[in-house]
Amino acid sequence: MSTPAALDRFFGITARGSTLATELRGGAVTFVAMSYIVVLNPLILGGKPDVLGHSLHIDQVAAVTAFVAGVMCVLFGLVANYPFAFATGLGINALLATSVVVKVSWPEAMGLVVIEGLLIVLLGATGLRTAVFHAIPPELRAAITAGIGCFITLIGLVDAGFVRRVPDSAQTSVPVGLGIGGSIASLPTLIFAVGLGLMAVLVTRKVRGAIAIAIAVMTLVSLLAQAVAKLGPGPKGWGLTVPAPPKAAFSVPDLSLLGQCSVLGVFHHMSVLAAVLLVFTLLLANFFDAMGTMAGLGKQAGLMRPDGTLPNLGRALTAEGFGAVAGGLGSSSSNTVFVESATGIGEGARTGLANIVTGSLFLLAMFLTPLYKVVPVEAATPALVVVGAMMIGNVREIDFTKFEVALPAFLTIVTMPFTYSIADGIGVGCIAWVLTRAGAGKLREVHPLLMVVAVAFLVNFAAGPIQQLLAL
Numbered sequence: 397m398s399t400p401a402a403l404d405r406f407f408g409i410t411a412r413g414s415t416l417a418t419e420l421r422g423g424a425v426t427f428v429a430m431s432y433i434v435v436l437n438p439l440i441l442g443g444k445p446d447v448l449g450h451s452l453h454i455d456q457v458a459a460v461t462a463f464v465a466g467v468m469c470v471l472f473g474l475v476a477n478y479p480f481a482f483a484t485g486l487g488i489n490a491l492l493a494t495s496v497v498v499k500v501s502w503p504e505a506m507g508l509v510v511i512e513g514l515l516i517v518l519l520g521a522t523g524l525r526t527a528v529f530h531a532i533p534p535e536l537r538a539a540i541t542a543g544i545g546c547f548i549t550l551i552g553l554v555d556a557g558f559v560r561r562v563p564d565s566a567q568t569s570v571p572v573g574l575g576i577g578g579s580i581a582s583l584p585t586l587i588f589a590v591g592l593g594l595m596a597v598l599v600t601r602k603v604r605g606a607i608a609i610a611i612a613v614m615t616l617v618s619l620l621a622q623a624v625a626k627l628g629p630g631p632k633g634w635g636l637t638v639p640a641p642p643k644a645a646f647s648v649p650d651l652s653l654l655g656q657c658s659v660l661g662v663f664h665h666m667s668v669l670a671a672v673l674l675v676f677t678l679l680l681a682n683f684f685d686a687m688g689t690m691a692g693l694g695k696q697a698g699l700m701r702p703d704g705t706l707p708n709l710g711r712a713l714t715a716e717g718f719g720a721v722a723g724g725l726g727s728s729s730s731n732t733v734f735v736e737s738a739t740g741i742g743e744g745a746r747t748g749l750a751n752i753v754t755g756s757l758f759l760l761a762m763f764l765t766p767l768y769k770v771v772p773v774e775a776a777t778p779a780l781v782v783v784g785a786m787m788i789g790n791v792r793e794i795d796f797t798k799f800e801v802a803l804p805a806f807l808t809i810v811t812m813p814f815t816y817s818i819a820d821g822i823g824v825g826c827i828a829w830v831l832t833r834a835g836a837g838k839l840r841e842v843h844p845l846l847m848v849v850a851v852a853f854l855v856n857f858a859a860g861p862i863q864q865l866l867a868l
Contacts, residue, residue: 422745423753446497459649466758473751506657513720520713538793539805544814545787552780556588593780614775650764653727717722804828823853
């Protein structure tokens with residue numbers, strides 16, 4: 397397959413040692429590897445009531461998830477000319493569903509994502525993003541990523557019923573346990589466990605699209621199990637979606653969630669400090685993964701310069717920031733670079749043309765919404781555990797032999813799942829970092845911005861006692 401001259405010049409296909417066929421194949425492989433997000437994101441965001449009791453519909457979330465991912469893949473391919481595909485980032489969507497919407501409405505939560513995205517765009521366009529990156533110690537950055545991995549793993553285990561609250565936990569020291577009475581005890585949870593094993597084997601064997609394949613297989617198993625057992629929702633039934641054959645394979649996508657965000661609404665009934673901390677938490681959760689992922693993918697694709705930098709990095713970081721803005725405006729949550737892009741790069745993809753292929757397939761996926769509604773949470777949540785296992789690998793970058801490093805990192809990691817809050821984990825970690833550095837006589841090594849962040853989190857955590865003292 398010959399490459400048209402204009403296309404070759406624009407993307408530099410030949411100059412990067414690729415071909416048109418290779419770019420097309422690489423883009424398709426990347427889509428297969430990350431298409432699971434169109435199933436998983438609706439299960440994380442859909443059906444979760446906000447502070448007003450309103451929920452997002454699963455089919456609407458599926459449609460906007462595919463739409464925003466498609467648009468961002470194409471945009472990034474054209475602007476940055478990298479084969480780095482975009483989709484809703486795991487971690488921020490869980491943060492929104494479990495921690496943010498208990499305080500604000502869904503439109504306001506998505507408005508916070510837009511604000512966070514605009515800040516990332518500003519930081520990228522002005523070159524300040526690198527400066528902020530250096531303000532957070534690398535060990536703490538690694539701990540944040542690892543903690544998010546633990547957090548989304550716990551979400552997967554709980555949603556699948558593998559981990560449950562002990563009914564009489566008020567009378568015992570054991571708040572949670574395995575399944576029901578120490579046993580898996582339900583067919584859907586067994587399907588989750590089998591699915592996790594299947595996904596683990598496929599990922600271990602480096603099968604392309606391993607996560608998507610495992611979800612598809614276990615969805616079919618779930619349909620068969622439901623046809624035989626006739627289970628309903630409940631403790632020994634399905635957690636969220638009762639699997640049933642779709643009435644149709646295709647449908648016109650419902651994109652009514654587009655634009656359903658309130659950028660300034662959160663400031664009407666929440667203190668400025670609380671709102672700023674929420675934005676900062678979203679910023680941190682999204683900020684570092686993207687830079688690290690792009691660096692790793694750039695190295696794998698052979699796009700790194702001899703000095704270890706990527707060409708057009710500023711443009712790429714700015715475009716990446718628009719992923720959060722687009723995700724907030726589309727109500728699909730912040731979009732970011734996906735590490736699964738490595739599968740397409742492994743096929744030889746080297747240019748943004750591969751991204752355009754991936755994005756086009758995401759846009760086509762919008763019309764498959766009826767199929768996404770078939771997937772039960774028990775078939776999809778093994779992906780959270782697998783991705784969590786990948787993210788925990790960041791602990792390799794933490795020197796646990798130094799206690800002033802070990803304690804803040806440890807508290808960051810464990811606080812996120814134990815409090816069910818990414819924000820609390822980041823806050824506790826920042827405070828502990830400043831405290832232990834001061835105790836070690838190394839306060840001068842702490843970046844002033846990190847000190848400001850630690851103080852802000854400290855004030856937020858102590859808001860209750862402070863208000864009581866002021867009321868005296």
